[in-house]
Amino acid sequence: MTKVIKRSKTAAAVAGIMALAGSATVAANVDLPRLQSEQTEIHRSSAQSQERIDSLFEQSRELLADYRDVVSQYESLRLYNDHVQRLVDDQNETLDSLQRQIDGIEETRQGVVPLMYRMIDSLDEFVRLDVPIYSERRESRVERLRDIMTRSNVTDSEKFRQIMTAYQTEMDYGVGLNAYQGTLEFGGQEIAVDFFHLGRITFLAQSLDMRNAWMWDNEAREWTELDDGYLNPLTEAIRMARNQTQYDIVRLPISAPESAE
Template identity: 45%
Template sequence: MSKVSNRTKIATALVGALALAGSNLVVADPLKEVQNADAQIHADAAASQKKVDSYFDQAQDMLFEYGSVADEREALKAYNDYLASLVADQEKTMKSIQDDINGVDKLRQGVVPLMFKMVESLEQFVALDLPFNTEVRKERVENLKNLLSTAEVTLAEKYRLILDAYSIEREYGTFVAVTTGKLNLDGKEVLVDFFNLGRVALYAQSLDQKTGWMYNSETKGWDKLEDSHLRELTKGIRIARKQGALDLFALPIPAAETAK
């Protein structure tokens, strides 16, 4: 081979080497751009991940808050249901009370006339009964009559006092008592001991124990007792005053058909 050819080969090789070197220089710039782009991608990915984490945390917080709100809602619903049941029960109670009030008004219309009738009957009873504790009993009836016209006393209290008066009159039927007072006989007053055997009989005896009488419900007067009864009458009076031992004594009593 000639020297020209060798030189040509050398020149060709140099040209190829330069061409290759130029080619590497050209390829180097896109690679760097790729690397930069990859770094940016990683940076953007990291930033995005931070945003995702932030959104996740917010979502968790919102989920927890939602759960709390839901629990509170259920609690409020249960409480509202409870209040609704209370209101319904109160409304039912109010209706019952109103019905009772309406019933009381109707009852009042019937009770008031009844109370007047009871006091009137009690007054008649005292007038027809044996004349013992007469002033006290008449005064009690008068107080009841005045009470019925008093607005300051409730209807229930008026009714209670009337029942109390009836209870006292009932107790008079079983009590035995002696009181000292004046007996009017033919316009003359005599100081006597009144001996009360419940509503069975009423007697009177002069303080000197020499005369005795028995009340006659039919004639509204006093019948004189025979002397044979005076000792028994004295015994009964002493026993009633607890001045003597308990013992039997015999006294005449009004016949059953005439006793009041």
Template identity: 40%
Template sequence: MPFLSPKCQILLASSIFSLSFVTVSADTLSKTIQTENAIQKSAVKSQKHIDGLDDQTRKMLEKYRSVTRQTRTLLTYNEHLQALLDSQEIEKASFEQQLTEIETTQQEIVPLILNMQASLEQFVQLDIPFLPEERKQRVSSLKAMMTRADVTNAEKFRRIIEAYQIENDYGNTIEAYRANIELEGKISSVDFLRLGRVALYYQRLDGSETGVWNNAEKSWKPLSNEYRNSIRQGLRMARKEAAPDLLTLPIPTAKEAKQ
């Protein structure tokens, strides 16, 4: 084998070293690339994991906020229900008290109604005898109603008050009406003039006779003819056929009440 010159030996060694260096650099670069790819894959995987955790955290936060809102809503609703229950308890206690009072009132109102009905009946009997049939019928109807089970005490009381109001109104009005009257043992049709409860007059339809009711003696008392025109004018005024005016009429004196 021929020997190489020293210069050729140096060139050959340099070539071998360069080739070895290139081989080593290529291996290093490959490993570096592999390492970088692994790092990138790991980074991508980590990012996906982080993104997944972020989505999970966001969902948990939204769920927490939703649960918090529902909790506040339920608390508000529960407070409202509690207020309603408290109000119902107060109403219940009030109704129980009213029921107790109603029982007491029922026991007290029945004697009151009966006394008022009896007093009204007595009052009509003692009063001057105007509209006798109408008033007696009203009193009889009230008396019959007192024993009816299908009529409530409230309705009975209302009817009694209504009857009292009607009687009260009689004292503030003037009225003319036509009815029959017994005079000297005969039934005659006459015109009646009522001045409140102060006086009750009658006049025959032909104007031939005029009289006034004497409540003390419970009888009719004839009047002189000087009052005939006044009674006639009073009848016209009561029927609204003439304007209101002064009337000259005899007024029965009030009887002193017994002590």
């Protein structure tokens, strides 16, 4: 009897286990589609998340590249700006130097212009008191210098250059032999003559017919007639000055030097 009871209990237990297993299988069959749907949704969400991550990663890479480009451009611009600033500073220093030079030139100009007028006045007085070699030409040169001093289209440097050239020309009259033709006023008459000068030592004139000769007396500021003994030597001197004959010694009158006061 006892064995029968145990067997009955065992059978009941087995039956209970089978019933539970059947219930679980039914429940699993019922939840499987939902689980599959949830799994699909999880995969889809995971794929979308991965796409977003990939997109964000790509954007971050692009932003990093852009950042590096910006940093590189900034560094290049900084170096270029520093270079330009140094150029500007140097140009400013050059401008300051030029301005100082211009200011100095203006101050110099204020002193040079009066000096040039004084030089022209001195040259004018010298020409009037000197032996009248090329007198008309020299007087015209002085007047021309006075004229250019009033002309705005002539620079101060050019004015000064022409004044110095005039002084050099005056110095050249004091050396060498020279002969040229002109007119001489003597005894109320204008006579065509050959002028001859040896520097400023002597200034002579001879009529073109070679019959008369004169010597300039600078102290008396007049011409004095020479005797006939100087005609031939003067003729030879004039020819030597014109390179028409070889240089030789000739006898000519010489003005006595003026005593210094």
